[in-house]
Amino acid sequence: MATNINEAEFKAIIKAAEDWPRADTGNTDFGYGTAGFRMRADLLDYVVFTVGLVASLRSRKCGGNAIGIMITASHNPADDNGVKIVDPMGEMLVSEWEPYATAMANARTPDKLRNCFIQIIQNAQVHDHNARKVIFARDTRPSGARLVRALKAALEATNTEYVDYGILTTPQLHYLVKATNTEKMDKPYGEVSEEGYYKKMGKAFNEAIKRATKPPSSPVTVDCANGVGAPKMKKLLEYLPKDILKINVVNDKIESAKDLNFQCGADYVKTSQRVPKDFDGKPYDRWCSLDGDADRIIYYFVEDGSVFRLLDGDRIATLAASFIGDLVRKSGLEDAITIAIVQTAYANGASTKYVEQTLKLKVEFTNTGVKHLHHVAAMKDIGVYFEANGHGTILFSERAQKAMRKHQPQSPAQMEALETLRALTDLINQTVGDALSDFLLVETILAHKEWTVREWLSTYTDLPNKLAKVLVSDRSAYKSVEGTAERRLLTPKPVQPRIDAIVSKYRDGRCFVRASGTEDAVRVYGEAGEVYDTEDLVGKVCEFIGGLGGGGGGGMSDSVGPAGRLGGESGAYQTQMLRESGLGRDLREPQAGE
Template identity: 50%
Template sequence: MQTDLPEEVLREYSEKHKKPESVNFAYGTAGFRTLGERLDSVMFRMGVLAGLRSKALGGKTIGVMVTASHNPEADNGVKLVDPMGEMLEQSWESYATYLANAETTDEFITNVQAVIYRGGISISQPANVVYARDTRPSGAALVAALEDGLKAIGVEGGGWNAGVTTTPVLHYLVRTTNTKGTPEDYGEPSEEGYYSKLAAALKALLSGKPSPPPLIVDCANGVGALSVAAFSKHVEGVFQFQPTNTDLQTPGLLNFKAGADFVKTSQSIPPALQGKLSAGQRAASFDGDADRLMYFYLDDQTSQFRMLDGDKIAALVAGHLVELVNAAGLAGRIELGVVQTAYANGSSTKFLEKRLPVKCVPTGVKHLHHAAEAFGIGVYFEANGHGTVVFSKETLALLNSHQPSTPEQTKATEDLIQLTKLINSAVGDALSDLLLVEVVLASKGYTATQWNSSYSDLPNRLVKVLVPDRSLYKTTDAERKLTEPVGLQEKIDALVAQYEAGRSFVRASGTEDAVRVYAEAGTREAADELAFKVAGLVYDEAGGDPAKRPKEFI
């Protein structure tokens, strides 16, 4: 057991994993994310930080996920996961950025010492870390750099390599490892335990109901394909997948014209499914690390594409939970609420506000998850399809101690308990969320068309504008209003006022040097026009070359 900082070992490994010159790293809403070829030094240093984080928490297991989620295949990234499967505590995000940007080995060693001092960390405290990666070609080399960091700081056994798996599985492993044998035991800490837990809950919830029709699942040519294949073995005869976009061998296919982000941003069917979807038949898309979910179908009257995004999922799930809580005789004893971001469609917000409390927070899972924890049952889904349901300790205790007085109350209570097992409350989970949606649809006997008819989305458009420095764009009011650059918000307001049911906001991307422009309006044409006009304002403000101004922005 080490009693002093292993400075010589850190120095040796740091020289092996030197920081590239003139590159600045920022730990954003999804950790570090950029071209995979730039991340060697960051991975080594995050291995060190993960070990320090575990030591700071008395040896609790910390998670490290190597992924760039929905980004192109050339990108990669890394994020740390705290003991209950939640995102890294915000104060430690600054430590991550602090270590990642040390220009030299001497500066890195000094910064490590500063983190130890500020965190009151005992370097002799054992540390435990579990890590995994997605299917990106750069992943193996980056994991090797991460492992050097874990070894250098003295993580027990050099860490637990969970291999190639989904982000939700990694979060699950962290939570189950830390809760094993406690009153908060979350399940068996293994990938097999994850599948078995979901399968058992699914079978219980579908018992006595007609089996859902086989579901087409677009796996984005990513690790979700492995997850679907592994889980399918646990639910044979109960639930059937028809996986597509499962090519993990051909270079360049990950997230390329496939996956949840493609469906959301292009608002169209992935090309691999063109001509393969029958009218009214629903399908779903995962993203590259299987933590986002998007549903879609072809209208059975017009054969037009219809998207069922995170807002639609939130409305479906929240409504079902309200009904179950009432049917269980627990109305007034469990507070339900929904958390959204500014990207939520205005129609979804109005629909939900008539049924239960709705709160708007800044973009980013850490904000949504924290706000959801304030409710007895908190539902959060970003419009991009990332989300989950959080149950408070008090709610879990109440469900397990509740004494129903009628058969209806008994069934509703049992369903709620099984839902706490089906839902991966640690993080957004495309597989778990898909099963949740299918259970609700089966319970209600809904088709995709009936689900979609709950409310009509306002037409909307999301546009990305590349900028030299995204840090110049600062917001307030849960990111719905710009405070800087000064004067830009007033110009946006003037444009929005020209459109019926118009709404638009601008925020800096959390993952790349870009600004995202969102717009809604009463018609598709108006929403597109408003989005591009606002994008034009941003382009001009950023000093874009007028000669190269995209024609859509005019």
């Protein structure tokens, strides 16, 4: 079989790779997952180099369309970093190419690198004569500048055209990829520049909020996690109406690497169930937090007595679905457009009940992970998805957008609703979860509804919930029933019947077990009507699994009640904060992604 390989190109690759040798990790391999590669920054040089090679091949496979590369580690500490590939329409790299990226990163010798490169060309049927283009950016981590040099070395060795956009948020890079590849289409996504992103957001926000009865009566404070979101939020403010929305930006010390995500940001607030460092809000002041690369956002406030109240991704999803559903009905499109909310098993059961019983909307469940949520949401007319950690967006299908364009309103009220709905399709970054875009969406909705954080919180009451980890000897033994969104176990056979028996004893009880993606452990998530019932339910399930002879007797848990964090310990299961709304990984080690 012809390899379609240019020997001169390969020699250039090997020569360039000499300057970026692979770190010695023994038998430990790297894995490309939902978050791409993520690990200690000192391990990444060679990995980023190989990602550049894969992106060049991916661009050729996609007919010369631009492929994106983002260097970031999101909510991780500053001495971590990561890299991921963005496909032509701003979406995540297709899953079929993840093994290629993994294999390249684990090629430990020049011969193995060559074989991997050839195998990708053959298996993916990449044509060498196709054009290739890559655009990339990084967040504020000090290691980013060095990693960019490794990336450029790979792109120059493969004669790949590239554009370095410097420091951007992750969603801005996704925006630029789609804008670049749609620039010559009839309906381009937006101007191909960072400024074009702000222009699009600003114009859409002005259009969406102008029909609100009155602007928010109080300012909103944005915790930017001392990350890239800080300068980009300040830049966005230049495009927003100053007389409508008052915004205070805090935790904006990007020059201090040690402060990145330290006791602040969306992940810290969500997992620790407390306000960020140096919080000075008064009762019922509106606050929100971004994460380090500004693709997640969560809201929160304190009540009298410093009681912490969280408005997380579930709350943002229900708020958005409620508002968009109202606009669809008011514009007269209810028979032409359907709306669905996509959730994972980790979504609070109270939010699901609220969507189904109060909003009268359909809920679709899918496996954990943004790529699964995005895929299902993309199949709906309007698909709303947010993970509890605040990562999510809203997708408007071409069918829905066509219905909006063609619809002839029958009254001024229908016209107003329709114009607001159309504005939302530009305000919402549909390529990926975008904290800045989602921030403007939430502020628009609260203004239209004339709601404070109190009214928002009052829509439903979260069920107390708890997340625990149990060590097991073989996590592969824990397989979920296909089509249940990981909510029921197929094997080991004794576990699901025992879970069912335990759950049946508690009001509003729910519990599921799923295998960890990165270690020999299982995650146990449970809910019940009372805090003590939740603790008891999860404790009993953990004890049963621990007694199966597969490990146990220790682990981690994160427990959240309607009034904040639960303290203390449950049996042998020491309370400790988990990341990623259930994934609970120590991402400081080489992992398979989020």
